[in-house]
Amino acid sequence: MTARGGQRDAAFSAFMEQAGPALLRTAWLLTGDHHRAQELTQAALVKTYVAWPRVREGEALAYARRVLANQRTDSWRSTRREVITDAVPPTDPVTDATATSDTRDLVVRLLRQLPEQQRKVVVLRYYTDLSEQTVAELLGISVGAVKSAASRGLAALRGRLPELEPPGRLADATGSDLNHEGSRR
Numbered sequence: 001m002t003a004r005g006g007q008r009d010a011a012f013s014a015f016m017e018q019a020g021p022a023l024l025r026t027a028w029l030l031t032g033d034h035h036r037a038q039e040l041t042q043a044a045l046v047k048t049y050v051a052w053p054r055v056r057e058g059e060a061l062a063y064a065r066r067v068l069a070n071q072r073t074d075s076w077r078s079t080r081r082e083v084i085t086d087a088v089p090p091t092d093p094v095t096d097a098t099a100t101s102d103t104r105d106l107v108v109r110l111l112r113q114l115p116e117q118q119r120k121v122v123v124l125r126y127y128t129d130l131s132e133q134t135v136a137e138l139l140g141i142s143v144g145a146v147k148s149a150a151s152r153g154l155a156a157l158r159g160r161l162p163e164l165e166p167p168g169r170l171a172d173a174t175g176s177d178l179n180h181e182g183s184r185r
Helices: 004-032 036-049 060-079 102-111 117-128 132-139 143-160
Strands: none
Touching: 004 036, 004 060, 004 102, 004 117, 036 060, 036 143, 060 132, 102 117, 102 143, 117 132, 117 143, 132 143
């Protein structure tokens, strides 16, 4: 192995250590299944590693998220169906922060009921706290489509969560509050 290859591997290993858990949580929210989320994350990291020399410095996480979203779309297209259950996947409470609250578990179950595009937009926009422009670029859609999908997705979630929060407020999966337009307070 050359010195250059060793530096590349070290840089990627550091990136994977830092970004891996966040990518896994995002994948879990996109898929609703722990095993599929692990597979999706692993596939995204493999593709990111292959492209590592071309990934611009400081944009590795954005690149990996884009690969993650694209991989999810590809897997959805190949199966064209998804089984939705009320069962929450088993999680390790030490490493998975989403398992710390019944409300968060309910939000995750409800996210799985959203159409694919709305789920992606809501997760990327509010869970990973990306801008509308960034989400649009990641998913290859217009900013208007991001706004529309976010609005519809949040409206669907709010319609199913009236007993949890006062009207006009929805706690997102990260525990932050969203006002009735979907922007952070």
